[in-house]
Amino acid sequence: MVQYSNTALDRSFAALSDATRRGIIDELGRGEASITVLADRFGMTLTGMKKHVQVLERAGLVVTRKVGRVRSCALGSRGLAAEAAWIEVHRRLFEDRFDALDEILNEMKQENDDGSGN
Amino acid sequence: MVQYSNTALDRSFAALSDATRRGIIDELGRGEASITVLADRFGMTLTGMKKHVQVLERAGLVVTRKVGRVRSCALGSRGLAAEAAWIEVHRRLFEDRFDALDEILNEMKQENDDGSGN
DNA sequence: TGAATACTGAACCATATAGTTCAGTGTTAT
DNA sequence: ATAACACTGAACTATATGGTTCAGTATTCA
Numbered sequence: 001m002v003q004y005s006n007t008a009l010d011r012s013f014a015a016l017s018d019a020t021r022r023g024i025i026d027e028l029g030r031g032e033a034s035i036t037v038l039a040d041r042f043g044m045t046l047t048g049m050k051k052h053v054q055v056l057e058r059a060g061l062v063v064t065r066k067v068g069r070v071r072s073c074a075l076g077s078r079g080l081a082a083e084a085a086w087i088e089v090h091r092r093l094f095e096d097r098f099d100a101l102d103e104i105l106n107e108m109k110q111e112n113d114d115g116s117g118n
Numbered sequence: 119m120v121q122y123s124n125t126a127l128d129r130s131f132a133a134l135s136d137a138t139r140r141g142i143i144d145e146l147g148r149g150e151a152s153i154t155v156l157a158d159r160f161g162m163t164l165t166g167m168k169k170h171v172q173v174l175e176r177a178g179l180v181v182t183r184k185v186g187r188v189r190s191c192a193l194g195s196r197g198l199a200a201e202a203a204w205i206e207v208h209r210r211l212f213e214d215r216f217d218a219l220d221e222i223l224n225e226m227k228q229e230n231d232d233g234s235g236n
Numbered sequence: 237t238g239a240a241t242a243c244t245g246a247a248c249c250a251t252a253t254a255g256t257t258c259a260g261t262g263t264t265a266t
Numbered sequence: 267a268t269a270a271c272a273c274t275g276a277a278c279t280a281t282a283t284g285g286t287t288c289a290g291t292a293t294t295c296a
Binding site: 011017019074076086088091097 | 129131134137140193
């Protein structure tokens with residue numbers, strides 16, 4: 001029985017599973033933005049937007065600081081390295097599987113081609 | 119107001135946000151496996167495991183077929199290309215932001231260094 | 237001082253996840 | 267034919283998400 005757990009990846013992949021939150025990352029890629037600006041951009045209440053930003057913040061993808069009455073949101077310095085690493089390693093798993101499948105299919109083809117009828 | 123939506127990425131990132139499901143992908147990288155084998159491996163009921171596999175299947179990451187009374191699960195041919203692509207594009211957004219920050223910090227440093235005292 | 241702005245928190249709703257148990261159905265092996 | 271096996275579906279639990287409204291608090295500006 002295997003015991004897995006990586007709350008960091010849990011949180012960041014969960015954060016990325018929502019189109020609005022992926023959009024917020026796009027937006028912040030163009031520069032810092034307040035909750036109000038983001039809420040306007042995505043046609044949502046301030047409270048709704050605040051929750052999305054909190055999810056991104058808990059995932060370490062976004063950082064915020066309060067400047068006067070405005071909360072300024074920016075991309076976090078942690079970046080997407082861990083997520084990219086997981087995806088890359090496992091992308092190869094998928095590819096290897098299909099390489100293996102190709103091999104099997106080629107072997108079957110050879111067995112057919114050599115006319116042994118087996 | 120921006121209108122985003124990409125259910126494919128929604129589903130696959132959501133599927134990847136659970137450690138058990140990421141573990142299932144690891145496991146299937148070593149070869150096909152039945153629901154029973156996976157349930158054993160992760161110390162879970164058959165019903166629980168079936169749900170995880172369904173989430174992965176809806177996300178297109180896993181394919182299953184019923185052979186007799188056994189459901190055989192394997193990695194899907196779609197792979198993780200779309201997810202890798204999103205991550206790569208946005209990884210650069212993060213990096214560019216910090217390049218920009220570096221620039222600003224360098225400019226500030228220069229202004230300090232030139233002794234204008236401004 | 238007072239109004240407007242920007243956010244915050246509590247409370248609520250519907251739906252999804254992550255898991256369980258229990259009661260089946262269909263398949264295989266004796 | 268019968269038992270064992272592998273799965274399936276319904277129903278139930280607790281918690282999280284994605285959104286809302288409403289009632290504040292803190293800041294800024296006139």
